[in-house]
Amino acid sequence: MTATLNQLTPNKHARILSVGAFRPSNLVTNDDLVEAIDSSDEWIRQRTGIITRQRADAETSVLDMAEGAAREALANAGIEASQLGAVIVSTVTFPFATPSAAAALSGRIGASPAPAFDISAACAGYCYGVAQADALVRSGMAEYVLVVGVEKLSDFIDSTERTISFLLGDGAGAVVIGKSEVPGISPSVWGSEGEKWDTISMTNSLLDLRTLALAAEANPGEKAIAAEGTEKLWPTLRQDGPSVFRWAVWEMAKVAKKALDDAGITSDDLAAFLPHQANMRIIDEMVKQLKIPETVVVARDIAESGNTSAASIPLAMHRVLKENPELSGELALQIGFGAGLVFGAQVVVLP
Template sequence: MTEPTLHQSVGVPYTRIYAIGAARGDLTVTNDDLAGPIDSSDEWIRQRTGVITRKRASAEVHAIDLAEAASREAIEKAGIRSDQIGAVIVSTISNSVQTPSLAALLADRIGATPAPAYDVSAACAGYTYGIAQADAFVRAGLATYVLVVGAEKLSDFAKPTDRTISFLLGDGAGAAIVGPSDTPGIAATVWGSDGSKWDAVGMDRPLKEAFDDPEGGFPTLRQEGQTVFRWAVWEMAKVAQQALDAAGVTSDQLAAFIPHQANMRIIDEFAKQLKLPESVVIARDIATTGNTSAASIPLATHRLLEEHPELSGGLALQIGFGAGLVFGAQVVRLP
């Protein structure tokens, strides 16, 4: 009997991002709105974080709603049909339930069923993880087009009296369509984790503990600010440089730098560490959107392309980093 030869999927050599969609919370929340419970002020929050206002969603608006709006825009701009999407990847830490996934519901809402759909839990690095996976899927022949979404409603997990992170947080979703390309459009991803700092950012209590002791309150987000700041400034600047090296480009060849919108001070330090020339446009969406975790990079990208359409076709270095601690960075060609 002849030994059968297995058929393996084969894709295309190159990929690119076709389009970006965005959706922000419908409410604008000022620093003064949040300063009272943390005994702070507009000036203190601005100096510490660079945030002036943040976008948050009304009670009836959920992460899935933001994800759907952003996805529909990305699909329309990409010029494809929903039923052409071969996979749906959603990065989120704020799905309203532990299971099932937000991605499966999103696929149904936008008409992408029966595409495989799953959530990624990589916090603020989640979008870069999703882009890395989408790139691999298309090049492996597992899908022709992949929808990558970062969607968060972090206001549901913000404690008004928390002085470590709550005043930073915003709500929004960003979506990207990844597909085949004639030329390289997504460079190699540099990614990883450092679980030794697992408790530097995250929830203030486990779900089971909250279930057993409901009087203690629902789990909310908190962070060790100085630990995260030092790690981001010193270690992530190295990762960003590694991503440039992996892509075979230098900082002066970039059109834009789009880091996770964690804190304006971190963004400014990044620029210094990387010695970015003035010609590189730096995303600073955090000033009026806040920190939206997995959604921050695509939201910042969307705004940059709206404000600077001449960046289309240029190279951008994007880097995400956050709870885990986890990180991911890659150079991409802007749609």
């Protein structure tokens, strides 16, 4: 007779229990950047809506930022790291292919032996992480899951590059996801358009190492070690701006609409809209296409924080709730999209 395998006891629903954030202290204005790209503060504001962006110093690592956001999220959830059933980190700027940032973070915060893994989905990475955490909690594989979006994009910037360098900031946002008596996370709408994978990418550039601020002694084991000489090929971010803009404006509104439909609600039911903080013009156009009412709080964290890729949505959520605490328990639509090209969206109950 064939033995019968034991099965997990599933949970019917999951929700975001808390959010945490880490914002670097270095404030970089448009005026700090314009000379290198032969531009102006006015040009950057008109094209992107960015006034400032926050960037980490050489002594602050990807793990430092992830840890800061994670500890706040855990404290706000009222749980210990040892209770986590999984640690998920979404990032494209951890300087190691292996081991993962999640494994290192798990050790730092005391989450071992929880499984830990990274997601490389750029600006959609956080939404991908939420989809994974939702499934883990509802399946019964984990009681609590930590999802962190973290980027130190300043390590991968060519300051003279005009397509993306002036957009980028650093930071980390984290959420704890656990079981719920009522639906707290809608079905995820996610996917990719891989034929457009090279519209946003890292390309090796010949850079003056002194401009990278990557001193190995600042963070042993995490910083890139400079080779002999003053110049070296270094991966830097670039994008086909017009193509990305058109894709984000026209295609992502469709994804956001499907997320609303799959959640069984309309934009009138939302209290907040948390789009990836890529560009203020993209955000404003999505608001128009989705017919989002003026009563809905729209996250525009990009004005002060810049584009922080995988960290942008949880950072935006953190700011929205700090400025509007009455939104706790209300519905928000979140959507991430970026390099890959990849996308992900869900309607969530705000923590």
